[in-house]
Amino acid sequence: MALDWKNLSFPRQILPTxxxxxxxxxxxxxxxxxxxRTLSDPAREPPHAPADLAAQPRVAGSGVVEPSSETVQIGxxxxxxxxxxxxxxxxxxxxxxxxxALDDRAVRAQLREAQAAILEARAAIAEAQSARATAGRxxxxxxxxxxxxxxxxxxxxxxxxxxxxxxxxLRLAQARLQAAEARAGSARxxxxxxxxxxxxxxEILAVNxxxxxxxxxxxxxxxxxxxxxxxxxxxxxxxxxxxEQAPRLRLGxxxxxxxxxxxxxxxxxxxxxxxxQVVPKRSLTNSAAERVDVRVLQVIYQLPExxxxxxxxxxxxxxxxxxxxxx
Amino acid sequence: xxxxxxxxxxxxxxxxxxxxxxxxxxxxxxxxxxxxxxHGIDLDIRAGEMTFxxxxxxxxxxxxxxxxxxxxxxxxxxxxxxxxxxxxLGDSELVEFRLANIGFIFQQYNLIxxxxxxxNAAVPLIAQGMERHEARTRAVAMLEKLNIGDQAxxxxxxxxxxQQQRVAIARALVHEPRLVVxxxxxxxxxxxxxxxxxxxxxxxxxxxxxxxxxVTHDNRIFDLADRILVLEDGRITHDGREMPEGx
Amino acid sequence: xxxxAIRMLTGDAQKFYGLVFGIAFSTLLITQQxxxxxxxxxxxxxGVYNVSSADIWVMDPVSRTTDIAYAMPATxxxxxxxxxxxxxxxxxxxxxxxxxxxDGDLEGVAVIGVDDATLIGLPKRMLEGxxxxxxxxxxxxxxxxxxxxxxxxxxxIGERLELNDQRAVIRGIxxxxxxxxxxxxxxxxxxxxxxxxxxxxxRLSFVLVGAEEPAQAKALSERIxxxxxxxxxxxxxxxxxxxxxxxxxxxxxFNFGITVALGFIVxxxxxxxxxxxxIRDNIKQFGALxxxxxxxxxxxxxxxxxxxxxxxxxxxxxxLGTILFIWGFASNPTFKGFYIPWQIPLISLASVAxxxxxxxxxxxxxVLRTEPxxxxx
Numbered sequence: 001m002a003l004d005w006k007n008l009s010f011p012r013q014i015l016p017t018x019x020x021x022x023x024x025x026x027x028x029x030x031x032x033x034x035x036x037r038t039l040s041d042p043a044r045e046p047p048h049a050p051a052d053l054a055a056q057p058r059v060a061g062s063g064v065v066e067p068s069s070e071t072v073q074i075g076x077x078x079x080x081x082x083x084x085x086x087x088x089x090x091x092x093x094x095x096x097x098x099x100x101a102l103d104d105r106a107v108r109a110q111l112r113e114a115q116a117a118i119l120e121a122r123a124a125i126a127e128a129q130s131a132r133a134t135a136g137r138x139x140x141x142x143x144x145x146x147x148x149x150x151x152x153x154x155x156x157x158x159x160x161x162x163x164x165x166x167x168x169x170l171r172l173a174q175a176r177l178q179a180a181e182a183r184a185g186s187a188r189x190x191x192x193x194x195x196x197x198x199x200x201x202x203e204i205l206a207v208n209x210x211x212x213x214x215x216x217x218x219x220x221x222x223x224x225x226x227x228x229x230x231x232x233x234x235x236x237x238x239x240x241x242x243x244e245q246a247p248r249l250r251l252g253x254x255x256x257x258x259x260x261x262x263x264x265x266x267x268x269x270x271x272x273x274x275x276x277q278v279v280p281k282r283s284l285t286n287s288a289a290e291r292v293d294v295r296v297l298q299v300i301y302q303l304p305e306x307x308x309x310x311x312x313x314x315x316x317x318x319x320x321x322x323x324x325x326x327x
Numbered sequence: 328x329x330x331x332x333x334x335x336x337x338x339x340x341x342x343x344x345x346x347x348x349x350x351x352x353x354x355x356x357x358x359x360x361x362x363x364x365x366h367g368i369d370l371d372i373r374a375g376e377m378t379f380x381x382x383x384x385x386x387x388x389x390x391x392x393x394x395x396x397x398x399x400x401x402x403x404x405x406x407x408x409x410x411x412x413x414x415x416l417g418d419s420e421l422v423e424f425r426l427a428n429i430g431f432i433f434q435q436y437n438l439i440x441x442x443x444x445x446x447n448a449a450v451p452l453i454a455q456g457m458e459r460h461e462a463r464t465r466a467v468a469m470l471e472k473l474n475i476g477d478q479a480x481x482x483x484x485x486x487x488x489x490q491q492q493r494v495a496i497a498r499a500l501v502h503e504p505r506l507v508v509x510x511x512x513x514x515x516x517x518x519x520x521x522x523x524x525x526x527x528x529x530x531x532x533x534x535x536x537x538x539x540x541x542v543t544h545d546n547r548i549f550d551l552a553d554r555i556l557v558l559e560d561g562r563i564t565h566d567g568r569e570m571p572e573g574x
Numbered sequence: 575x576x577x578x579a580i581r582m583l584t585g586d587a588q589k590f591y592g593l594v595f596g597i598a599f600s601t602l603l604i605t606q607q608x609x610x611x612x613x614x615x616x617x618x619x620x621g622v623y624n625v626s627s628a629d630i631w632v633m634d635p636v637s638r639t640t641d642i643a644y645a646m647p648a649t650x651x652x653x654x655x656x657x658x659x660x661x662x663x664x665x666x667x668x669x670x671x672x673x674x675x676x677d678g679d680l681e682g683v684a685v686i687g688v689d690d691a692t693l694i695g696l697p698k699r700m701l702e703g704x705x706x707x708x709x710x711x712x713x714x715x716x717x718x719x720x721x722x723x724x725x726x727x728x729x730x731i732g733e734r735l736e737l738n739d740q741r742a743v744i745r746g747i748x749x750x751x752x753x754x755x756x757x758x759x760x761x762x763x764x765x766x767x768x769x770x771x772x773x774x775x776x777r778l779s780f781v782l783v784g785a786e787e788p789a790q791a792k793a794l795s796e797r798i799x800x801x802x803x804x805x806x807x808x809x810x811x812x813x814x815x816x817x818x819x820x821x822x823x824x825x826x827x828f829n830f831g832i833t834v835a836l837g838f839i840v841x842x843x844x845x846x847x848x849x850x851x852x853i854r855d856n857i858k859q860f861g862a863l864x865x866x867x868x869x870x871x872x873x874x875x876x877x878x879x880x881x882x883x884x885x886x887x888x889x890x891x892x893x894l895g896t897i898l899f900i901w902g903f904a905s906n907p908t909f910k911g912f913y914i915p916w917q918i919p920l921i922s923l924a925s926v927a928x929x930x931x932x933x934x935x936x937x938x939x940x941v942l943r944t945e946p947x948x949x950x951x
Contacts, residue, residue: 441585
């Protein structure tokens with residue numbers, strides 16, 4: 001039947017056309033509307049095992065970067081006001097290099113006092129020596145006189161007494177000198193103790209004191225270490241291994257380590273040692289409320305030089321080969 | 328079932344007869360009872376004649392005509408239509424035989440109300456598998472022969488009763504059947520219309536090689552018959568040119 | 575003959591439209607209710623589907639769904655990473671928290687902490703802002719439905735919230751499928767989430783795992799279970815867990831089942847009655863056709879074509895109605911992410927076919943039983 005618009009029947013031609021077109025549209029709508037549930041690759045690369053470990057037994061752990069010396073928290077033997085601060089975080093220092101100094105004015109005053117006392121003692125010694133010489137000469141003079149009447153016995157006894165007293169005065173003055181010297185030495189030691197020096201060569205990691213602050217040996221007030229330093233070349237990484245996984249670990253094998261957030265930059269770290277103690281897991285989230293009942297074996301690895309990729313305190317993901325399942 | 332009628336004893340059919348029935352018996356079950364509607368009808372219907380089958384209601388004429396045109400199985404006996412023993416055919420062969428050889432004109436026309444006159448008239452051709460346009464063209468030609476070619480595109484409901492009957496006649500004749508069966512063609516018509524229809528039927532339906540059976544009890548048209556068969560209580564009681572006296 | 579069948583069908587406008595309406599109504603009811611049902615129970619899996627990159631979810635053996643999870647110790651992450659075939663594993667925290675809004679109301683929210691470094695665990699798409707905003711301190715990303723719930727008619731960007739006495743600033747809106755309860759969801763970094771959620775001993779809810787070979791995820795999950803003693807579910811399994819949880823714990827399947835069954839019954843009733851009436855009206859014509867010489871096979875085909883046409887139109891209109899419904903409500907947060915699973919139109923198609931086959935068969939029985947001889951009565 002030729003298409004004749006006048007004879008177009010609603011139920012026989014238009015309705016089925018609507019139905020077919022509607023069904024086609026519905027099919028398109030349904031297919032277009034199906035939810036997208038395809039799996040997609042993550043936008044940023046997550047940490048994953050290195051290629052050569054992918055198909056092998058392995059143990060994964062997370063860890064924290066630390067200096068090879070571990071972190072040294074520099075303290076102060078004395079309390080006092082910080083008068084000089086000679087380092088900044090990031091500075092490399094040699095062993096014995098001055099880090100900061102405390103207020104030493106009081107001790108220096110004591111030193112000066114002691115030095116004055118030394119001078120005084122020396123003067124007293126000189127005076128005592130000359131007095132002893134005078135008394136000696138006078139006594140010798142009396143002794144040379146043969147005539148007993150010429151010199152009374154009393155004169156001689158007084159002269160002997162003068163000579164003895166002069167010797168005693170000299171010894172006293174010498175003792176005072178020693179005492180003053182000891183005081184000066186003690187003050188110098190104090191002054192030295194007020195200057196805090198690096199116990200070893202390394203890098204300053206944190207400086208928590210400012211010039212003018214009072215540092216106390218009593219702790220308190222945040223109880224932060226005054227200065228943290230450590231040997232950062234090389235860096236170590238302390239990897240926590242779940243105690244259940246620990247027996248599988250192949251001790252001594254190199255680990256593949258990547259920093260959080262840069263999972264594609266994996267480096268190989270050299271085994272240093274495993275800590276003899278299995279310790280409760282230290283939370284890496286720094287939440288005070290965190291208590292965890294699992295224990296971990298800590299394994300120390302040495303990181304290669306990577307030009308700033310790893311920093312002390314950074315969290316890392318690590319993969320370590322495991323013993324085969326045959327064991 | 329009583330005695331089996333030996334149809335061969337009655338004798339074979341006349342090969343020239345359009346329809347030949349031998350010993351046709353039909354029983355109906357009504358509950359426990361068996362009612363015999365036809366009692367061994369032997370008939371020969373000739374081609375080229377208009378044969379009237381007349382009988383009261385319940386005389387069995389509907390059953391007989393149904394059996395003769397292959398839509399109702401006889402309990403016993405055989406029916407040959409133009410030499411074919413139609414109840415020897417398989418179910419679908421019988422349907423095909425009806426479609427090819429028999430035209431029906433029903434009392435209530437039974438036109439399909441939702442297709443137009445030409446399509447209604449073309450139904451047998453379409454059922455035979457003829458392409459729709461050609462079938463319609465031939466149906467329109469037949470309608471023109473019946474003088475209602477101008478109504479070809481109207482729906483049955485838009486036609487008068489007489490026009491509908493002409494459409495029914497067209498449907499019965501469009502595929503040139505060899506047997507036309509017409510059930511009470513004048514029952515719903517007044518005397519003059521009835522006669523016009525009968526004239527028309529005689530004009531278009533009666534042909535040399537075609538049998539035409541008209542079932543009726545309308546005594547106004549008995550004079551138009553070539554042959555009248557009267558059926559009473561399942562038996563043929565009269566066979567002749569005229570109606571017997573007393574009817 | 576078949577076009578005659580169609581003419582016969584459409585010739586009786588009343589019954590034709592009755593049939594079309596019956597089928598369309600049935601289709602609409604079945605398709606639309608099934609769609610809502612499926613989408614509603616799939617809300618139980620939205621937490622899983624919102625994370626687009628994890629092949630496997632690892633959790634405590636007693637955890638059941640994304641919302642019902644028992645926390646694990648932090649070393650579970652390393653245990654999982656130690657399993658062969660695990661390409662990567664990141665921590666994931668999901669917890670409930672209460673948030674104080676600007677006007678002082680308390681609102682329950684879900685806090686989701688994603689891996690700090692990779693942000694794995696965030697929904698795939700952002701509606702506003704980028705995922706980088708989490709790098710800023712105290713940042714959270716809110717889900718879009720939660721944003722409309724908590725901040726109707728205003729932009730939530732820059733709004734300050736109070737979570738567990740901590741400051742949280744909304745800096746982005748994620749395009750996520752809401753959960754079954756439409757809880758407001760705040761995404762933040764894992765370390766930040768620990769601060770936002772009141773502390774308990776263990777915090778790690780899930781470990782999200784990427785497989786070396788995603789196709790072998792099932793085998794990998796079994797290996798993880800074997801080696802770590804934790805429960806590992808592939809993404810699809812875990813999504814199904816969420817759905818099953820809703821099915822087991824709500825009356826939703828039963829209620830929707832009733833509605834769908836009603837749709838079917840109404841369809842059968844309307845279509846069955848109308849079809850029977852239609853056939854009964856035309857029984858004389860069918861009888862005449864049978865007498866004239868139309869075989870039963872052809873009659874069957876005619877009825878089948880009639881049923882087919884009614885089915886096509888009714889089904890088409892019904893599906894179209896469902897589409898218009900879903901489309902019309904697409905912007906409503908309640909229907910966010912609703913889609914029509916392709917199986918559902920096929921199910922309703924099968925139902926329609928069943929309705930038509932059933933009613934067609936019943937109607938056809940009358941026709942086939944009709945003796946051609948009846949036309950002479």
